[in-house]
Amino acid sequence: MDKLRSAFNKKSTKTEKRKTDYLSLNKQIFGNKDQEKEQEQKEQKGNSKKGSKKKQKKKSNNKNAVSNKDREVRTVFVGNIPIEVKPSQLRQHFTQFGEIESIRFRSFAQKEGKKKARNQKDINKEVLDIQNAYIVFKTQEQARHALEMNSKKLFGKHIRVDNATRNNNDEKFTIFIGNIPFDTKEESVRLFFKECGKIEYVRLIREKFSRKGKGIGYVKFKKKKSVRFATGLNGEFFQGRKIRITKSNHQKSQQALNKKKKKRERQNERNKLKKERKYLDKRNEKRNKRKRSFNGSKKNSNNSFKKKRTNKKKNK
Template structure:
């Protein structure tokens, strides 16, 4: 043991090598970075974020442009499809309007069921015999709700108490109108249909017509056809209605084919709906059509109205002069005395004589 702790000879060569070494190593410490380095790092981060933001914005912008282009393309396609329809509804000139009206007939007292598919086919088939039909339009439809007429028509919001309407049929040829007018008064779907030309220049013959007053507001044309059918052959029946609500105004007209039938209608004492007495009168003929002007009623006895009494300065009427001679006649008196009119001058003259 003692030999282990004994000193030995040191190798000088090795000792020299160790002495020339760097010495003991120190613990590695992370160097502190200056503020400039941190600023550069933040700047790089912001630049990167901005770059990414720009990239996202450009992507969004590109997507927006693509969407706009797609919508524009679709709009152009729709416009191309709608161009033929726009051509159909273009504004017509006055000559074109007149030419179209000459090919059009008016239908009155048409069953409201004709707006449905089945009734529409029956109506078209009925008048197709007169010629090729260009279009059919329905008018004077009574709706149950106060809304846009087009929307109410599409939604079929029809009034339950009004079962008829009016219509216009446009034919392709003018000659078809004359054939269609011959169907006036024919029964179609249990209704007497009125057929007339849209440009009818025929003067209404008031000598063959009667005026009807005191009609119920819910009266229908078909009821009047039934009420006056025994008086003679009816040409048409018309009830005057409100333009917006299509509710009757309480009066109308019936035109017969013969003038003699008017007397029968005036003598008809049958009550409407077996409870209402309607007023039936001759239609007045205007002076422009050869009628006689109404005479002004004469005053009783043909005497003029008494003039107004003169008034004084205060505006009050002056008292009437007193009668000094004669007496006022009454019914009880046997014989009437003749009244003598006196004037102010005579009264004043008598007063002056009395003073003297």
């Protein structure tokens, strides 16, 4: 009996070992597969997150573009404001049209050697005593109602109020003025053309940073008749100079400039092609010369070799 029990115990231990070995093998085989599946799932999640981030960025960019357009539609440009005016003072006059989100002052006359006027010390008040502002309203209707303040007198000067997105530059009602002194002001131009009719705005062209005048500008009237009266003043003296007055052809001048640019670009392309062709011709000529010289040297060597052979034969 003892022998039978010992044999049975040995068989049971062997079967248990086989079971453990089998389970370990299964874990090694199928456990690795499970780990691979988990890694694949993690990678897919990571890729999906990256894709979602890219989509979120695109959505955010689109939202920003839409918000910027909406903001531009609600903004109003206000020009010819005295330099002493503060945002709180300007807010008091424009709150009658609606709630204001923000006010930004721009177009300061900057001192030499400074690109941005960050403080009051950087502003050159001697060159220009006016500034421009951008007012952002909460709705588009409020901004449209604020345009009623255009060409009205505020803070002792006639202000210009216009949409920030649209240049209200109708050429039928505007004139171009030239040969003006560089230190002229909008109010003096307005007084000069006062008898011609009601003026909507005066815009003098200035340099970007220094804000010095360029001697040219535009005057827009409310009626077409006043343009005819204003052009009749061409050649008269304005602040010691003969003023030049013509009908505004801003679009035509831009078209002409674009045509000139295109012509220059074409001419530059042609010149480049000519230079390339000349360079290639010279390179080909040099190559041909080398080939000729090489072929000539070969012929000479062959002739000399033939002569030597003939001489040897004769000597024999």
